[in-house]
Amino acid sequence: MKISINSVSYYCSCVLISWLISCVPSAAETARSAITPGRESSLIFGYSPHVFYNVDPKDVVGLMEIWTRTVDYKMKNSVKTTIIAFKTFDEAEKALARNEVDVLVMIPEEFIRLRAKFHLTAILSADYGMHFYNELFLLVREGGGMTGIEQLRGKSMIVDVGQQGSIPIKWLDSLLNAEVSSNAQLFFRSMTEATKSSQVVMPVFFGQADSCLVSRSHFETMVELNPQLGKKMRILEKSPGFVTGILAMRRDLQKTTRDSIVKALSEMHTDPKGKQIMTLFRINRLTPFMPEHLTSVEKVLKDRRGKADSVANRKL
Numbered sequence: 224m225k226i227s228i229n230s231v232s233y234y235c236s237c238v239l240i241s242w243l244i245s246c247v248p249s250a251a252e253t254a255r256s257a258i259t260p261g262r263e264s265s266l267i268f269g270y271s272p273h274v275f276y277n278v279d280p281k282d283v284v285g286l287m288e289i290w291t292r293t294v295d296y297k298m299k300n301s302v303k304t305t306i307i308a309f310k311t312f313d314e315a316e317k318a319l320a321r322n323e324v325d326v327l328v329m330i331p332e333e334f335i336r337l338r339a340k341f342h343l344t345a346i347l348s349a350d351y352g353m354h355f356y357n358e359l360f361l362l363v364r365e366g367g368g369m370t371g372i373e374q375l376r377g378k379s380m381i382v383d384v385g386q387q388g389s390i391p392i393k394w395l396d397s398l399l400n401a402e403v404s405s406n407a408q409l410f411f412r413s414m415t416e417a418t419k420s421s422q423v424v425m426p427v428f429f430g431q432a433d434s435c436l437v438s439r440s441h442f443e444t445m446v447e448l449n450p451q452l453g454k455k456m457r458i459l460e461k462s463p464g465f466v467t468g469i470l471a472m473r474r475d476l477q478k479t480t481r482d483s484i485v486k487a488l489s490e491m492h493t494d495p496k497g498k499q500i501m502t503l504f505r506i507n508r509l510t511p512f513m514p515e516h517l518t519s520v521e522k523v524l525k526d527r528r529g530k531a532d533s534v535a536n537r538k539l
Contacts, residue, residue, distance in 0.1 A: 265303045265305060266305070267306075267324045267325045267326070268304065268306045268324075268326045269306075269307045269308075269315055269324040269326065269327045269328070270306070270307065270308045270327075270328045270329075271309060271327070271328065271333055272308075272309060272310065273312075273330045273333070273385070273386050274308075274328050274329070274330075274386075274468065289496050289499065289500055292496075293491065293494060293496050293497050307324065312329075315333075316337065319343075320341070322473075325472060325473055325476055326470065326471070326473075327343070327470075327471055327472075328468065328470050329468070329471070330387065330388045331466055331467070331469050331516075331517055332387075332388040332389060332390055332524070333388065333469075334469040334517075335517065335524065338471065341473070342473065342474045342475070343472065343473065344471060344472055344473075344474050345469050345470070345471045345512040345516075345517075346472055346481065346511070346512055347485065347488055347489065347509040347512055348466050348470075348509070348510055348511075348512045348513075348516045349466065349469075349470075349506045349509060350506060350508050350510045351440050351467060351505070351507060353443075354439060354464065355510075356464020356466060356519070357387075357438050357439055357440050357464060357466075357467050358438070358439040358461055358462050358463065358465070359383075359394060359436055359437070359438055359439070359461070359462035359465075360437055360439055360442050360458050360460075360461055360462075361398075361435075361459045361460035361461070362424065362427060362436075362437060362442070362456045362458060362459065363375075363427065363434050363456070363457050363459050364427055364430060364455060364457070365454070365455050365457045366455075367433075369433075369434075369457065369459060372398070372402050372403065372460055373402065373403050375410070375411065375433060375434050375459075376405075376410055377411070377412045378411060378412055378434060379412055379413045379414075379415070379434070380395075380407065380411045380415070380432070380434050380435065381414075381415045381417055381423045381426060381427070381434075381435040381436070382395070382414065382415070382417070382423070382435070383418075383420055383423045383437040383438055383441065384418060385418050385419070385420075385438075385441075386438070386467055386468075387467070390520060391438075392407060393524065393526075393527045394523050395436055396527065398460060398462075400526075415432075420437055420438070420444070421445070423436070423437045423441075424437055424442060424452065424456070428451075428452060428455055434459070440505070442456075462519075463519040463522070464519060465519050465520055466516040466517065466520070468506065469512065469517075470488065470509065470512075472484065485511070488509050489508070489509055489510065489511065491508070492507065
């Protein structure tokens with residue numbers, strides 16, 4: 224068993240990242256060292272930076288060690304398992320190009336971008352428990368007289384860009400285009416991106432910002448901790464539900480390996496240590512992937528491409 228951690232996420236503190244980089248070999252270097260003439264004797268799991276969004280950095284090393292041991296045990300592995308937490312998405316893409324990763328855990332937008340280029344097959348989706356799909360809430364402060372999105376013109380907006388990648392902003396652009404024939408950059412006086420839900424919601428709660436866009440799961444967790452948020456915040460708009468995490472593998476992996484991975488990971492939530500991992504990832508369990516899991520994400524991306532094509536055509 225071998226474990227390599229290049230970085231925990233974009234959102235870890237600079238001190239922790241610097242310490243990890245100085246003490247641990249690079250992810251790409253470690254992956255290359257794991258690839259020997261008997262390549263089939265190793266299994267490499269990679270993680271996009273977005274996977275560790277909102278996970279406490281101090282939990283990551285222990286999380287990876289438990290994950291590796293649990294996967295090995297459930298798969299009854301006779302192969303060497305390597306786990307790589309990529310520092311950047313470009314690093315993950317380069318590892319795929321060099322055939323240095325077998326299974327990649329990522330957000331849906333990343334999978335859609337990579338699936339054809341690298342012949343990836345989605346096998347599992349993340350289930351966040353209460354709501355399989357995670358919606359986006361456009362929130363304003365209750366009592367401020369806001370009843371429609373058109374009233375936010377010239378106001379401030381804070382966007383949660385954590386685990387959803389660019390989907391929140393792209394969905395917001397689609398909504399504004401449909402409702403007021405504008406986009407976020409032109410419509411709002413200012414638009415700030417934040418990676419923690421508290422940095423997104425609390426400024427609106429305290430009247431320091433006019434509106435925010437946050438995931439339903441994060442907002443509901445905050446309401447559980449502070450019920451006043453549920454009373455003082457109004458949902459002005461709600462997005463379709465988006466699946467949050469995708470686990471995909473190279474299509475050329477043997478079917479027996481694929482079946483073992485699916486079985487082991489889909490049962491992870493039934494194991495006490497596996498449940499601990501699921502809790503740290505803020506998910507309930509992993510479920511078999513179905514094409515409809517990507518429908519809403521694909522629609523947002525298609526709408527965005529259509530808008531870009533329309534603008535380009537007008538310039539011709």
